[in-house]
Amino acid sequence: MTLRSLPAVGALLVVVAVTAGCGGDDDAKRASATPSASSFSAPAATGLPGAPTPSPAPSSTDGASPSAPGSGASTVAPQGPTQRRPASPPPVVLPQRPAGAPGATQVVTAFKAAGLKVSNPTDRSVDCGPDGLGLGCSEIVATDAVTVYVFPDETSASDIAETWGGQSYRRGAVVLNYLAAKTPAADRPRYEKVLNGLG
Secondary structure, three states: OOHHHHHHHHHHHHHHHHHHHHHHHHHHHHHHHOOOHHHOOOOOOOOOOOOOOOOOOOOOOOOOOOOOOOOOOOOOOOOOOOOOOOOOOOOOOOOOOOOOOOOHHHHHHHHHHOOOOOOOOEEOHHHHOOOOOOOOOOEEEEOOOOEEEEOOOHHHHHHHHHHHHHHEEEEOOEEEEOOOOOOOHHHHHHHHHHHHHOO
16 A cells, blocks of 8 residues: 555545444434333323223303303303283182072161161172181171171171170171171161061
């Protein structure tokens, strides 16, 4: 070998060394690009076997989906159907008086025909119902002298007459009440006589 060939041999050695170094760098790059077993993390939730199941999002107790924070949405509880109230209360249905009993207006008319005082007659039959006195009577006509009650049966009339004691008089289903009357006790038998005459 001559001195002239030395530079060529040296250049060849440099190329081999660089190539070997480059190859080493490629192997290192490949090794770093290839994941090792220890570099694997837990599998993502993909639905594959072995993948962890994500926990369900919390749900509200009323079945509505929760609104996102700051979304401005609010959960409104459902309401039942709106019921309309009747425009006026239903009329009070009073029990019928017995077939053979005179009506309260008929009794007052008989008193007047007999010359007895029955000023300011007022039909107060509504007081028989549950919204009034709740006596369970069929008819009431009040006057300044006496108040005439008619009941659906004699038992009810008798019970009320006993409650009012000496301030009343009963004939069948009809009761005369003197509690709020201005009739003197001496004149009461005249009213009772007329009532008895009505059968």
